[in-house]
Amino acid sequence: MGIQTDAGEFLAYYYNLYIKTGKLISTEEFQKISQWDDIKLKNAVNYLKDKELIKAQGYFGGHF
Numbered sequence: 001m002g003i004q005t006d007a008g009e010f011l012a013y014y015y016n017l018y019i020k021t022g023k024l025i026s027t028e029e030f031q032k033i034s035q036w037d038d039i040k041l042k043n044a045v046n047y048l049k050d051k052e053l054i055k056a057q058g059y060f061g062g063h064f
Helices: 003-021 027-034 038-050
Strands: none
């Protein structure tokens, strides 16, 4: 998949999780669920940050 598709999947997953539970998971938990490697996750998050769709600081290993 491309970065745009990955970014959309990532954003949709976090949004749906937050709407259902009111909670967010760490990026480590997301990686376990999605089986995404660090590069794929980093590219998706950076894409969303560049488009100003999310704000994230020091996101690896923690919550957004």
